[in-house]
Amino acid sequence: MAKELLKVTDLKQYFPIKGGMLGRTINNVKAVDGISFTVYEGETVSIVGESGCGKSTTGRAILRLDEPTSGQVEFNGEDLLSLSKRQMRAKRKDLQIIFQDPYASINPRQTVRQVLEEALQIQNVVPKSERDAKIAELMEVVGLGAHQADRFPHEFSGGQRQRIGIARALSVDPKLIIADEAVSALDVSIQAQVINLMKKLQREFGLTYLFISHDLGVVRHISDRVIVMYLGKIVEMGDKKSIFDNPQHPYTKALLSAIPVPDPEPEKKQERIILQGDVPSPIDPPSGCRFHTRCPFATEKCKVDVPELRAEDYMKEGHVGACHYMKEIEEGTHKPNY
């Protein structure tokens, strides 16, 4: 298989809740609680899950936009979390991020040229004399005209702004781009354009994407592999086909059943799994399997034992799930209690 580019091991991100007179830490929001995964060079890995499951936090923690509580983030064999701030700043050349909100992610006081120039200047990508040419090239690459470089962000549409965001990320020639809900704020037609642009750029520049999204349709279109998160933990992980065609974890099944079916009268009437209740608070997550409060298959064991990511013998290589009863559910011997 291809080379490991990013290896996340037991990453934890707790946000302290301060309180009282002295501002002591009373409790923690366990936004990401011990997740491990690997991203190989040139592939697109998606992280999916509902709001608040920790997918964006994972992306930010990898980039050290928020300092993670513990764990390891190896990039090209080098642990990013052990780098000094200065070393990390230099390393940021290789890892870039595209943000969700194209209206908030660009300084409204800078022209596009200034935005890109700053990026080139910080990482000193090309000599000063070649910067203008590089900016023009970047604009063309993301489908904007070089003549638009001297405009301000408010003169562009949302989709165009997102292209500016992509150009900024590309400007430093990164290896890995984390797309944090990069298309969620865009219209469906613009989403398609931007996704196709991202795919094109991936082919041209050999980029690796960590694609964070809640939109399963988009994920299905763009990913090679998919990671499903629930309440700060990975519940299932595998290649796209396995996850979408053969989901093992009850949560993944429920999540996938929520994808709208275009055909009003499908051959095989897909059963919609409606989960009961809300996502529990990440401040005080449920014991055992975190999904047991909403899982139709939950037993006493689920309340006590934390399920580890594991594979059953019938599952495809690389496909793992964190459920005690994957096999029993698959064989139909473990019935849901509703």
Add this chain to the structure above:
Amino acid sequence: MNEEINNGNALPQTTVNPNVVKMKTFWKKFIRNKPAVIGGALILFFILTALIGPHLVPHSPNVQNLANKLNGPSAEHWFGTDQYGRDIFSRIINGMGITLYVGFFSVTIGLIVGVTLGIISGYYGGKLDAIIMRIMDVLLAFPGILLALAIVSVLGGSLQNVIISVGIFSIPVFARIVRGSTLAVRKLEYIDAVKALGANDFRIIFKHILPNVTSPIIVQATLSIATSILTASGLSFIGMGAQPPMPEWGAMLSDGRNYMYDAGHVAAIPGLAIVVVVLAFNIFGDGLRDALDPKMKN
């Protein structure tokens, strides 16, 4: 080359700088605010007076003429004379410079230190923030004049020390305002984007945060000048500031109060001068705030 298509594609080249747009709307709003315009004009007039006035006045501010003391206003002495027969008009004009000097410099001290502390506090947060802001709270808890008085009594009474003490007492206001604005700007996604590109804190603070927190700083600086002038005059009034024979207004007011019944103008004129200058800065500052605050439409 197909030039027609090219021209069709290219949108008008005149791009509008949002800063220019902001300046325009700012002017529009500001011009409509009559008191603010008057305040601004007065400030401009005061500054010119302070610069040119001392060269034009007919009398030296410190020349005594005991034969001609405590006289009321006349053609020779527009504002009359004081207890030593000095021309009050000349003294007021000469005092203008001192007043503005104290106002500007003390606010500059407060602004530089306050903005620095505020940005550090807001940007880095955590323990540093808590420590800085608690110190600011302590400073704010003192009534302004009392704090300035305490500092001057430690340093000794002189105009320089008045500037320092008034400067120190205006630090916390700036620190608080800037901290609040910094907290708001720091959370914006484009700050994260620049951080992800590898920008250091220096660049983020000076290129991306500071330009976005200037409006409240400008407003507060104008309003602070008024307070500083008032406090400095107060200190001089009780003898802790400018020393005689310096034509400082607070000191002049203090001298004049002994002759309130015989020659009221000796105290009234410097008092009036202080009121006018402070008022001008206050209405100007209010006008600026209304024009710069995006939340206050119209």
